[in-house]
Amino acid sequence: MSLQYKRYDAIVIGSGAAGYNAAIRICMGGKSVAIVTEGINTGTSRNTGSDKQTYYKLGLGGDAPDSVRKMAENLFAGGSVDGDNALCEAALSARCFYNLCELGVPFPHNRYGEFVGYKTDHDPYARATSAGPLTSKFMTEALQKRAEELKIPVFDRQMAVEVLKNGDGACGLLCIDTESGEYSLFCSSNIVMATGGPAGIYADSVYPECHTGSTGLAIMAGASLQSMTEWQYGLASVSPRWNVSGTYMQVLPRFVSVDSEGVEREFLLDYFEDKYEALSLVFLKGYQWPFDSKKVMSGSSVIDLLVYRECVLLGRRVFLDFTKNPFGIEEIEFEKLSPEAHEYLAKANACMGTPIDRLDLMNRPAIELYAGKGVDITKEYLEIALCAQHSNGGVAVDLWWQSDVKGLFAAGECAGTHGVTRPGGSALNAGQVGSLRASQYICERGNVPLGDEDFLAIAEKAMEYHKGLTACLNNGKTADEKIKEAQRRMSDAGAAIRSSEKMSEALSVTLSELKSLRSSTLVGEKSELYKFYKLRDILITQAVVLYAMIDFSTAVGGTRGSALYTDENGDLRQGLDSVFRFKGADGEVNRKVQSVSMSCGKINAIWRCVREIPSEDSFFENVWRTYRESRSVY
Ligand SMILES: Cc1cc2nc3c(=O)[nH]c(=O)nc-3n(C[C@H](O)[C@H](O)[C@H](O)COP(=O)(O)OP(=O)(O)OC[C@H]3O[C@@H](n4cnc5c(N)ncnc54)[C@H](O)[C@@H]3O)c2cc1C
Incomplete structure (x- = not known):
């Protein structure tokens, strides 16, 4: 193996919306930078969307009063969120949003130029906006175009497999070509991970198939992760x-499960005696999308649990059927629905026909999308499951999005700046702000790369593990088979429903797989x-996530957010299986952050208080003087 390498002031891993933005900002700050990506066209930003994919930003239209502080407080209120990150995400949201507008992302505005918004979940103001179902794709494409104009080198099909370190922090990167299997080396002491969420740990997932993430890369480099217990799961x-x-959901489809013999049932009726109560809750799932443990005892999340029960506990497949009304009802008596559902469907003139008739009337593009x-x-029936969509936690970062490994930054979904809940759309804002912050730091205070001799010595030592790897990988199951098994294990034990027993079993199998x-x-x-x-990345990430969940259930012993920790002494919604007993967690835990790390194969979790939202002197002359003396990075 000849050790040749390329040298840059900074290397960005990932070609999603966060990665491109980081590279553009570093390049514009006058530093040399390159992107390495396992696939230019992979990643969540480029390949996903939803009904109305949302971008959350400061209010920039209308007469609702808004402020940076208020937005920071709303982000912070998600629980287990650090206030300095929340303040940055609020303070820089307008700048990042306008940058995307300038680059050509078609965010709608009125004829006076106001970017009028709408309300999203956990959003007391109308801060949300959208460029349609493919907002993040448009963002990525616009940013890519700018990166190409700036001639930023992109090394495609290069999967980063190890962050090289010296005593002082990150000093380089080892990648493998996903076609030839050849290694390549990069010398840089500023590395921005923009590798997206650790999607590959789950089987039941609404992340695009081409995206698996690489959070294990940060774990192996010794970086701490935080809030890895906090995810968003929902029906997909x-x-x-x-x-x-x-x-x-609002058109009230049938929920059908099919067993291994092909026998069908409308399983919602196993639970609901009142058909119209069931339909009213299905309607609510339309805009109460993520599973929310607060809505289990008396809300719409019971629908998620009933789907989970069929799929995971009973091993059946679950489908939506839009062709017929549920429960054998010929004509729905819409006035028997909850007033909210009835009023909405009446306003849309949709109190008629079958689910597909209603969908055709209310949102024909939703049919065309599947076509x-x-x-x-x-x-046709549409198969669904309770799926993972977003990781709120990730690499623990400071106010410059630098991890606790010097020179290793994380931006976008791989960074852990959200807590228990987050306003819809705030992930895309956080990705733009985090990548800008990391770039600002690198441009003003970044580390100097190692000299040739020092770098080669470190690279050579690191290569010892990788050399000859192909020769010993000739036994047992294929990596693909093992990945499938690991993903299934995780979706069954460490997703929305978490029992200590199952999680411990899954952790012990995962650790022995790693060994x-x-x-x-x-x-x-x-x-x-x-x-x-x-496979290695997925197993390492699963081990740390399972450890975090088990630690949460022993240290906190309750339920919060988008997951339910089973507790045989807890409360049960009447009529549900007793496995769904749980106790709400004490709200005080939201003032703390759980941090997990791995060192020499041993995982460790600690709890610390959240960093409060900073209150700094905002008298202009003083801020100006400090800015003149120390620029913006201090
Ligand atoms: C169905 C769905 C709907 C969503 N809706 C919304 C929404 O409405 N609003 C919102 O704010 N958020 C939403 N999200 C979340 C949001 O889309 C993501 O958080 C965001 O797009 C992540 O962007 P990113 O740039 O961090 O990562 P990604 O876009 O995932 O990019 C990661 C990049 O890293 C590369 N990579 C990974 N590992 C390696 C490696 N080892 N070496 C080299 N390259 C690597 C990948 O190839 C890819 O290029 C949604 C997510 C899903 C799945």
Whole structure:
């Protein structure tokens, strides 16, 4: 193996919305930068969307009073959120949003130029906006165009497999070519991870299939993660992966489960005696999309639990059927629905027909979307599950989005700046702000790269693990098979429903898989070697996430956010299986942050108080003087 390498002031890992923005800002700050990506066209931003994909920003239209402080407080109110990150995400949201507008993202405005917004979940103001179902795709494409204009080098099909370190922090990156299996080296002491959420840990997932994430890369580099217990799970179709929020639920489809013999049942009736109560809750799922433990005892989240019960506990497949009204009802008596559902459907003139008639009337593009992906929901059933959509936690970062490994930054979904809940759309804002912050720091205070000799010595030592790897990966199951098993294990034990027993079992299997990884994995071709690294990343991330969840259940012993920790002495919504007993967590825990890390194969969790929202001197002359003397990075 000849050790040749490229040298840059900074390397960005990932070509999603956060990665491109980081590279653009670093380049505009006068530093040399390159992007390495496992696939230019991969990633969540480029390949996902929803009914109305939302971008959350400061109020920039209308007469509702808004301020940076108020927005920071709303982000902070999500619980287990650090106030300095929340303040930055609020303070820089307008700048990042306008940058995207200038780059050509078609965010709608009125003829006076006001970017009028709407309310999203956990949003007391109308701060949300959208460029349609593909907002994040438009963002990525606009940013990519700008990066190309700036001639930022992009190394495609390069999967980062190790962050190289010296005593002082990050000093380089080792990548593998996902076609040839050849390694490449980069020397840089400023590395921005923009690798997206750790989607690959789950089987039931609405992340695009091409995206798995690489949070294990940060864990192996010794960086701490935080809030890894906090995710968003919700109902989504599994093929194609798309979340079935909004009108898909408001038109009241049938929920059908099918067992291994092909026998069908409308399982909602196992639970509900009143058909119209069931339909009213299905309607609510339209805009109460993520599973929310606060809505279990008396709200719409019971629908998520009933779907989970069929899929995971009973091993059946669950489908939506839009072709007939539920429960054998010929004509729905809409006035028997909840007033909210009735009023909405009446206003839309949709108190008629079958679910597909109503969908055709209210949102025909929703039918066309599936048709474009090969599923004709006017005739076919649509398979769904309770799926993972977003990781609120991630790499723990400071106010410059630098991890606790010097020179290793994280931006976008791989950074852990959200807590228990977050306003819809704030992930896309956080990705733009985080990448800007990391870039500002790198441009003003970034680390100087190592000299050739020092770098080569470190690279050579690191290569010892990787050299000859292909030769020993010739035993047992293939990496693909092992990934599938690991994802299934995680969706069954460590997703929306978490029992201590199942999580402990899953953790112990995951750790033993990790232990025997090199001796029990089969990789046929050198060109498939990257799959071994993918498997390793998934298992390491799963181990840390499971550990975090188990620690949460022992240290806190309750339920919060988008997950339910089962507790045999807890409360049970009447009529549900007793496995769904739970106790609400004490709200005080939201003032703390759980941080997890791995060192020499041992995982450790600690709890610390949240960093409060800073209150600094905002007298202009004083801020100006400090800015003149120390620029913006201090
Ligand atoms: C169905 C769905 C709907 C959503 N709706 C919304 C919404 O309405 N509003 C909102 O704010 N958020 C939403 N989100 C979340 C949001 O889309 C993501 O958080 C965001 O797009 C992530 O962007 P990113 O740039 O951080 O990562 P990504 O876009 O995922 O990009 C990651 C990049 O890193 C690369 N990469 C990963 N690992 C490696 C490696 N080891 N080496 C090299 N390259 C690597 C990938 O190839 C990819 O290019 C939604 C998510 C889903 C799944």
